[in-house]
Every structure is written in structure tokens, then in C-alpha cells.
Amino acid sequence: MKRTVLLTVFFLTIFATYVFSDFNISLQSDSVVMGGKLPITVELTSKDGKPVQFTLKAKLNLGGFDKPEVLTKGISVNGKVTFNFLAPRKAADVTITFTAETSTKEVFTQEVSIRVTEKDESEFSEKLSATIDSFRGSVAIKKANKKAWESITKDTLLQEGDEVLTLEKSYVIVKFPDGSMTKITENTQVLFERLRKSKEGKILVSIVIQKGGTYNIVQKMVAGSSFEVKAGSVTAGVRGTEFGVENINDKPVVKVWSGEVFAFFGDDFVIPVLAGQTLVYQLGTELVQDISQLFENTELEPLAEMMPEIEEMFKEIQETIEEPEKPLTTKPSQEPKVSEVEQPSQPKAYIPPLGVETALKDNQKYIVYSISPEFSIGPVTLGIGLTVYATEVGGTLYYGIPSTDPSTNIINMITINHVALNLGNFYLRYGNMPTISLGMGFSVRDYFKPYAKSIDTRLVLGSFGTYVHLPYEMTKLWPLEFVQSDSVFAGEVELKSVFTGMDLGIAALYDTTVSTVNTLSNATPVNLSLSGYVRYPLMNNFFIGAEIGSQWLSDMSKYGLGAFGGISGKLGIFDVIIGAYGTYNGFRPFHFGRIYTIQKLKNELPTLSEDVMAFGFLAGTSFYSDIATGRMYVYGNFEGDMDALGELRIVIPQIGALAGMFIYGYYFDQTPFSSGEIFDNDTVAFLRITYPIMEKNLVAGIVYSWSGTNWVQSIYIGNEISW
Secondary structure (H helix, E strand, C coil): CHHHHHHHHHHHHHHHHHHHCEEEEEECCCEEECCCEEEEEEEEECCCCCECEEEEEEEECCEEECCHHHHCCCEEEECEEEEEEECCCCCEEEEEEEEEEECCCCEEEEEEEEEEECCCCCCCCEECCEEEEEEECCEEEECCCCCCCEECCCCCEECCCCEEEECCCCEEEEECCCCCEEEECCCEEEEEEEEEECCCCCEEEEEEEEEEEEEEECCCCCCCCEEEEEECCEEEEECCCEEEEEEECCEEEEEEEECEEEEEECCCEEEEEECCEEEEECCCCCCCCCHHHHHHCEEEEECCCCCCCHHHHCCCCCCCCCCCCCCCCCCCCCCCCHHHHCCCCCCCCCCCCEEEEEEEECCEEEEEEEECCEEEECCEEEEEEEEEEECCCCCCCEECCCCCCCECCHHHHEEEEEEEEECCCEEEEEEECCCECCCCCCCEECECCCCCEEEEEEEEECCEEEEEEECEEEEECCCCEEEECCCEEEEEEEEEEEECCEEEEEEEEEECCCCHHHEHHHCCCEEEEEEEEEEEEEECCEEEEEEEEEEEECCCCCEEEEEEEEEEEEECCEEEEEEEEEEECCCCCCCEECCHHHHHHCCCECCCCCCCEEEEEEEEEEEECCCEEEEEEEEEECCCCEEEEEEEEEEECCECCECCEEEEEEEEECCCCHHHCCCCCCCEEEEEEEEEEECECEEEEEEEEECCCCEEEEEEEECCCCC
């Protein structure tokens, strides 16, 4: 009887608690900007308002909490707790499920939704420059939009897009306008991805560690400012703290000496790292789909090492042959001597790029001799050169850029090789034509005309962006002459994150001069491409997208339609894309590509075919590393009719007495591996092997070109710098 009474009381207690308890989740707002904080209050009380002891756990699809244990073992709460939701680095809808379990095993569950909105960075419209506080040893800088490394000096200004490289036993200390400082340690390469400021004094700093590590002391910033350091797939975001970030063997490590750092994993999840902690992410550049996997592959350990005072930390470690390195021992009162820290490298004489090369332009061969120095003044880059050319060895020399109307006026030897204006949200460039890809590259992918210059401009206003390509070049300085360098015009308009993080865009390309002469069988050519596309971020660095395109004959009598859907993204150093497409009325995927100008010159352009439907695939990758860059694509139908395109550039550094080597190769075949042959009569390929005479500015070597039946050898003297 007594046992029955006890059981009855027990179950009545459970029932009363469950029925009459009140489980509430309070949000300060139902939205938060990406990367921001949002306070959440969780409360469990009895009917009479008394707090109930419980264990709180949570599950979410994106973001994190400043009390991360709520996502693992749970936290013990006496009635009420308030903590912060940490928003991911992308706009999305977040769903959080909270579960409260009392000591008597009653379980309460409630779900909330939070909208993460796009962060408006349009106010950061002004460029920010960082200065060199001090450096030691071999430190180099590569300015934005340039390929040449130069020795750093005390007067060097660092701007957005610049890269810095330190060698063994070298370092550099970078100082920002607000007093924050970053030490780039030895054997480190970093990219200053963003350096901007607002009119109100807010700063936007983003540093990407490609290898090596940095130590950072960030001052307390104005609300709305941002200071980030990225290593692999991990981004350390701070508001005022002392911390270090390393990227050794693609394994990100975050160390925090004071303050708090938010470690963002891609754009999806975030874990706070507190003072005295070290975070090690075991998966390197790999990303996870679930936050539980993230905790399984992330180590949070006590930070054993001490961070010295800022100036003492940057003192040189003295070494001798007999003695190994010893830990730094410093006294807070010591004042460093400038002479001990600063040791500028011996400046090198500037050698501008030189060139003696054969150029094929509009079916005419030229021998071009050039020297092309360049200068940077704030946001403006200017390249002024001296150029002469001839149509044969020993022939008459003409001045300026090769033209069908040659000039003998020596003034025209002065040429404007390139001009660039970079204001952050506005970019204007005149120079050698870049490769052009529009949308997802389904109809227009890597279009390019060799030895042609163009005017290219891009404007970004918030989520709106536009790009315009105009094929004009200046051939004479006196009298001033601008001519059309190519017949293809192109443009694109894009709206980013307009709907649940989705990007929308439209693109167009128009060839003004293609005719029936340029096609197979003298058919009417395709001269217009119109397309619309949509991209949606799946996870960090990966997108799913679709493009619908149309190609029109020059007399507008017929058009072809095509649709492509696929996934593109980044895995380590590799950019990959894979997808499938369908076409109707002879639409040709990648019609306006790298090979288009060659087919046009040979009068071998394909055109629209009969009213049939076809299906095919695209798979490929491009990659970038310190010594090699390249790409390889295969695309075609499922019946075996496909094209292959490949490009590879290898830079072999100096090793001992060997000065190094540059290797560049290109391959395109519309019938790859046919009959077991890699090279056949429709293969376009060449291989260039050069050796440095004056670094990259003057090289000499051999070029092997595939004629369709055999390799043709020629000599190349020029430079390995393309702008």
C-alpha cells in the first residue's frame, strides 16, 4: 500500500510539472546580420513561477553559440539562462531546436527560427593602407594585379589585393591606422584580401594565410568594424584581442591570449575560442555538413605558451652554429632599438619587362620588340612602353602596336601598354585582353583573342554588379588613334543574394563582324549569345547553379537553346565543376571559348544544326599552387563525341646554380583520344620552355607548336609577365 502511494505521488509530480510548467524561448529579434550575435533567453518555471532545474541542449543547422557545450553535453540551468546565438557568414534561415530535461526526466522541446541577413559593406567605400613598422631578412611583396615579386622597403604601403612573402629567418610587422599590428612570421605567405575603411572611421580588414602564420594584436574597434584572419577553411573574427593564426600543412590553428575569437568554419558553423585556448581543426580545408562532425574533428586545448609584449615578440632570435634556438626571455621594461629590428634589404635595380617575339594578329605575322616598365600611383597603375615591329627579319621597322596601318613616326614608339584604376567598388582596366567567361560559362567560357588589347570595367554597388568588355586599343600616340581590336563585345549584370542567398544574373556577347566566310560550308554564323543564370551557395566555396542560354544566327532567322545545371566549388587548391546539359536546335556549349578566334581565322566556325535535342556533360578542374597552375576540362555528349581542353604553367624555382625554368603548355582537341591518339589533325597545342636571363623580365627558350601532323620548333625571346 505504501509503495502504491509513493508511485502515485511520483507520477502526479511528473504530471504536474509537465502540465503546469512553462518553457519559454525569448529572442531579442527574429533576425541577425551574418557574423553577428543575437541574445537568446531560455526559461523553465513551474505554474507558480518558481524556477525549475533542467539540462538544456540544442540542435541547429547553421551558426553556433557562445556556450558551445549546449550543442554537445548540454548545460545545467536553474530556471533561466541567457546566451548568444552566433550567426554564420552567409544569409540563410536558421532552425534551432531546444530541449530541456528536468531532474525527474520530463522533456520539453521548442523550435525557433532566425533569419540571417546579408551584411551591408557598401559603407566601406574608401581604401585603407597599412604601413611597414619594421622587418628583417628576405621579405617580398606582390602588388595587386601584378605577377612580379619585389623586395619590401620601410616605405612600402600595403593595399587591398597585395601579397607578402617571408623566407626563412625573416619577418615583417604590419601596422594598421587604428594601431592594430600583425607580425607575419618566417616562411609565410599572406594575401591582404580586404583593406577598407568608412567615412566614420570603421575598418574592414581580411587577411588570408596561404601558408605559415601570423601574430595579431587588434585594438578595440569602432562598432561595425571587422578584423579577420583566414587559414584554410577557418576564419578567425575578432573585435579586439591578442591572437595567433597558423596554416601549417593545411591544418588551421587558432591561439588566443586575450579576448575572444570566433572561429568560423567555412560560411556555415562557428565555435568561440576564449583566452587561454588553442583550437586545432584536424580536417584542414575540408568542411563538414553537421556541427556534430565539427566537434569530432576539432580540438580545444589549453594554451601553454605565453605571448610576449608586442615589441619584444618581434625581436630577432639570435642564433649561433654551436647553440640551438632558445626561447625568448624578455623584460617588460626593455625598449627595443630600431637598429636591432629594422634591416632593410639591399634594393635591386629595376629591370622592366623586355620582349622580342613573333606575334600573329589577324592572320599577319609580326616580329615585335618591346620594353614595358610600369608604375603605381595610389589606385592607378600605368604601363608605358617602347614598341617597334617588323613584318620580317631585317625588314622595315614600324613604331607602336602592330597595325594594318603602320607608322614610321618615332613618337608612336611610345605606347600605353596598360592603365588600371581600382577604387574598390569600381574597376577600370585597359591592357592585354583577359579571358572572358559569362554566367556559369555554358555558352561563353574563357573567350580570348591573342595580342589584342581591350577596355574592361566592373562596378559593384551593394548587391548589384555589372561588367562590360569593349575591344578597343590605342595604336598611335600621334595622331591619336583608337581602333577596334576585336569584333566581340560582352557584358554581364548580376544581383547577389537577392533571394535566400541566391545570385541572379544575365549576360550577353555579340560578334559584330563574323560572316558566312568564317564558317564551315559558308553557312550563316552564330554571332549572339544571351543567357540567364542562378547560383545558390550549398556550403563554403561550393555552389549549385543553372544557366539557360540562347545562340542566334546573324540574320536572326534561327536560334538554339541550351540549359546547364551543375555544382562548382573549391577543394583545397582545386576549383572543380561538374554538371549536365541539354541543347535544342544546334546550340553549342562553350561556343565562344578559347578556340573561337582560331576557328574564325581558319574559317572553321560551326553553326546551328538541325532541330534536334542533345544531352551532354561537363567535368573539369583548375588549380593554383606556388609552382604550378593549370586546368583541364572534358565536355561532350553521352555518345562519346566530346572535346578536351587543358592548360598548364609550371615555374621551377632557382636551385643552387640552376637559374630555374618556365614551362607553359596548351591543348585543345575536338576528337580527344580518337583511335588512341592524343594529337591528331584537329588538335591545337603548343609547349613553351624558357629560361630566365633577367628573372621573368627577359627569358629565352623554345616553342613547340603542333601543326596537325608534327611538332614545329621555333625560338622565343620575351618575358614571362602578362598583364
